[in-house]
Amino acid sequence: QLPILRLLSCPGTVAADPRREEQPSGSAETGSEDKTPKKRFSEVQKERREQAQRTVLIHCPNKISEKKFLKYLSQHGPINNHFFYESYGLYAVVEFCQKESVDSLQNGAHTPSMSTEAVIPFRSRYFNLKLKNPSNQTSQQSHIQCSNQLPPSSKKIFELLRCAESIDDQLNSLLKEFQLTEENTKLRYLTCSLVEDIAAAYFPDCTVRPFGSSVNTFGKLGCDLDMFLDLDEIGKLSAVKTAGNFLMEFQVKNIPSGRIATQKILSVIGECLDHFGPGCVGVQKILNARCPLVRFSHHASGFQCDLTTNNRIALKSSELLYIYGALDSRVRALVFTVRCWARAHSLTSSIPGAWITNFSLTMIVIFFLQRRSPPILPTLDSLKNLAGAEDKCIIEGNNCTFIRDLSRIKPSGNTETLELLLKEFFEYFGNFAFNKNSINIRQGKEQNKPDSSPLHIQNPFETSLNISKNVSQSQLQKFVDLARESAWILQQEGQDRPSPSSNQPWGLAALLLPSIANGMALARKKGKKPINETVKNLLESIKSNSAENSTNTHRK
Ligand code: GTP
Ligand code: MG
Numbered sequence: 001q002l003p004i005l006r007l008l009s010c011p012g013t014v015a016a017d018p019r020r021e022e023q024p025s026g027s028a029e030t031g032s033e034d035k036t037p038k039k040r041f042s043e044v045q046k047e048r049r050e051q052a053q054r055t056v057l058i059h060c061p062n063k064i065s066e067k068k069f070l071k072y073l074s075q076h077g078p079i080n081n082h083f084f085y086e087s088y089g090l091y092a093v094v095e096f097c098q099k100e101s102v103d104s105l106q107n108g109a110h111t112p113s114m115s116t117e118a119v120i121p122f123r124s125r126y127f128n129l130k131l132k133n134p135s136n137q138t139s140q141q142s143h144i145q146c147s148n149q150l151p152p153s154s155k156k157i158f159e160l161l162r163c164a165e166s167i168d169d170q171l172n173s174l175l176k177e178f179q180l181t182e183e184n185t186k187l188r189y190l191t192c193s194l195v196e197d198i199a200a201a202y203f204p205d206c207t208v209r210p211f212g213s214s215v216n217t218f219g220k221l222g223c224d225l226d227m228f229l230d231l232d233e234i235g236k237l238s239a240v241k242t243a244g245n246f247l248m249e250f251q252v253k254n255i256p257s258g259r260i261a262t263q264k265i266l267s268v269i270g271e272c273l274d275h276f277g278p279g280c281v282g283v284q285k286i287l288n289a290r291c292p293l294v295r296f297s298h299h300a301s302g303f304q305c306d307l308t309t310n311n312r313i314a315l316k317s318s319e320l321l322y323i324y325g326a327l328d329s330r331v332r333a334l335v336f337t338v339r340c341w342a343r344a345h346s347l348t349s350s351i352p353g354a355w356i357t358n359f360s361l362t363m364i365v366i367f368f369l370q371r372r373s374p375p376i377l378p379t380l381d382s383l384k385n386l387a388g389a390e391d392k393c394i395i396e397g398n399n400c401t402f403i404r405d406l407s408r409i410k411p412s413g414n415t416e417t418l419e420l421l422l423k424e425f426f427e428y429f430g431n432f433a434f435n436k437n438s439i440n441i442r443q444g445k446e447q448n449k450p451d452s453s454p455l456h457i458q459n460p461f462e463t464s465l466n467i468s469k470n471v472s473q474s475q476l477q478k479f480v481d482l483a484r485e486s487a488w489i490l491q492q493e494g495q496d497r498p499s500p501s502s503n504q505p506w507g508l509a510a511l512l513l514p515s516i517a518n519g520m521a522l523a524r525k526k527g528k529k530p531i532n533e534t535v536k537n538l539l540e541s542i543k544s545n546s547a548e549n550s551t552n553t554h555r556k
Pocket of ligand 1: 211212213214216218219220223224226313314315317318357358359459466467468
């Protein structure tokens with residue numbers, strides 16, 4: 001009996017809802033292969049942030065007339081955009097054209113009074129809509145189209161991959177299904193904006209910015225929401241020069257170190273989210289971590305959130321990955337595929353430990369694409385050399401400068417197919433001298449490993465650090481074994497593709513079967529390669545297993 005097919009989805013916190021609607025999602029901002037973003041990262045962040053500030057989140061009754069709902073809200077001003085989604089109930093995200101409309105809506109809202117419990121008044125942008133007269137409304141309710149926030153089921157993915165025309169088509173389909181939708185992106189920025197309102201109780205003028213895979217173009221539906229509490233704008237020396245001989249400073253508390261300051265700030269914000277933050281549940285303060293954080297679930301959006309501060313380099317890394325993701329349409333397709341492949345084989349995990357992370361996998365793919373001939377991606381050093389004076393960026397003594405204007409980076413002349421790249425990726429890392437060499441995207445070539453950690457991937461900005469220091473020898477070996485086996489499967493596949501009418505998983509689908517990992521481990525133990533027949537039998541059995549897994553979701 002084969003192990004049940006592991007879901008490929010990125011872990012998420014949104015519960016599988018049986019009422020989930022399937023509908024074509026809006027185009028993702030950083031889009032599919034034909035939609036290369038041209039905007040700078042900072043422009044996207046600014047636009048999205050401003051959009052989120054005009055937006056409200058409303059928990060709606062299940063039975064509601066969309067038309068009446070919109071008419072009611074329009075009393076407060078014109079609506080630019082709205083969508084519904086289901087999480088633990090029905091929710092609406094409503095973006096007004098003007099920020100004043102949000103004030104008007106807040107002025108018309110009241111704090112509920114409870115008979116048994118006390119409530120703490122909080123004027124947020126997260127509302128609860130009640131029907132004054134429920135019986136009157138039910139007759140006019142229309143069917144509400146809900147935007148999907150969940151990753152696709154394994155069954156759907158396998159079906160899509162089976163029906164694809166080529167391996168290239170398979171990789172692009174996978175990307176299209178898993179990438180963040182326009183609505184999901186909006187919900188992420190809105191959640192940050194709502195948390196910012198809470199943090200502003202302590203630190204007026206603070207900013208809460210999303211970073212990591214929510215914004216770096218490599219996010220999959222269901223991935224966590226990394227937030228950065230930015231206090232740097234508060235009390236910065238203003239551009240307005242005051243006349244006279246004096247300079248006015250704020251009185252401030254002195255704290256022994258930056259780390260202690262970060263811990264103190266996150267501690268109070270964590271308390272505040274826990275006690276007063278509408279929709280924030282399961283708040284954990286993880287203040288002794290290398291990078292202190294507050295982890296919580298935002299109940300309404302379903303996002304698992306990690307809030308950090310004093311973490312500006314991570315924001316810069318997100319910008320760098322955004323640029324790499326935008327430079328060539330093959331990058332995201334390959335990264336998504338490798339991440340799904342790693343997830344399917346338990347190379348990545350939700351539990352912190354000796355596993356490789358998605359961030360490290362992305363670096364590995366970028367490095368591989370820098371090594372092609374001609375290169376598909378430029379090295380970080382060459383992006384630094386292209387930078388102008390306005391791009392200069394030093395964070396805590398680390399040079400984080402690189403060009404930010406995408407249009408000034410020359411496109412690659414490399415025309416290799418995704419199928420070839422995937423095969424070569426597995427071959428390359430199946431034979432990489434991990435014992436000697438370090439992966440270095442700054443120079444785009446292997447370097448001698450500076451220490452004895454099994455896997456060494458140089459942190460691109462803090463170059464003395466290894467981003468995969470946690471990875472154990474056995475996890476690295478598992479990665480290498482799987483890479484070799486996958487290269488072998490792809491080679492066999494090329495010679496022996498099933499007919500389109502056959503139900504057999506092929507190409508990428510065959511690589512995502514967990515059974516391959518088992519077959520490989522077994523073969524290694526016995527010192528022989530798995531035979532084609534064994535693999536075919538394993539592939540066959542997926543047909544019965546895949547049906548059982550259509551609603552399975554994994555948490556990170
Ligand atoms: P997901 O698995 O989809 O959440 O990918 P992610 O890129 O968001 O990874 P994660 O949530 O673990 O981390 C968020 C961001 O923190 C990453 O995108 C990086 O910018 C940064 N980061 C994570 N791990 C490391 C690390 O080991 N070293 C450094 N320098 N930065 C890291
Ligand atoms: Mg993340």
